[in-house]
Amino acid sequence: MASRCNVPGVGRLAPAWLILAGLMALVLLASPAALAQAAPPAALADWVKQVKAHFTAHVRFPPGGTAGDVRLLFVVASAGQLDGGVVIESSGSKLLDDEARAIARRAAPYPVPPPGAGKVSFTILVRFKPGPPPATGGKPAQGRRP
Numbered sequence: 001m002a003s004r005c006n007v008p009g010v011g012r013l014a015p016a017w018l019i020l021a022g023l024m025a026l027v028l029l030a031s032p033a034a035l036a037q038a039a040p041p042a043a044l045a046d047w048v049k050q051v052k053a054h055f056t057a058h059v060r061f062p063p064g065g066t067a068g069d070v071r072l073l074f075v076v077a078s079a080g081q082l083d084g085g086v087v088i089e090s091s092g093s094k095l096l097d098d099e100a101r102a103i104a105r106r107a108a109p110y111p112v113p114p115p116g117a118g119k120v121s122f123t124i125l126v127r128f129k130p131g132p133p134p135a136t137g138g139k140p141a142q143g144r145r146p
Helices: 016-029 033-035 041-056 094-107
Strands: 001-002 013-015 066-075 084-087 121-129
Touching: 001 066, 041 094, 041 121, 066 094, 094 121
Parallel strands: none
Antiparallel strands: 001 013, 066 084, 066 121
């Protein structure tokens, strides 16, 4: 069995065992301390939910805006600080794109990630819809990610 490989000098196709051996070497080179510090999957999943809810709580429809969707990528660092954000799919409206970036800044600082998580990137689709202000009672408001 052969798999595609783009390593110079190896050629277009490399045997699957060669690729598997390379992956095993990468795993073995990781220090045991780094592996032990990795965040448990359940803790990481809970934290991801917290970050998304925290982000969503800061969404608001910009005055003068029209409906539209913005896909935003942002990075949360180990202490919960925002470490950058960029629009990766524009709504076609500078106002909405700017507001999506502003949401990421407004929401900072984020909940602190579990130990060993390091920097984590998020890609969120922000749906902007004009409408009445959000109702109280814990329900998602207009403009928030479903």
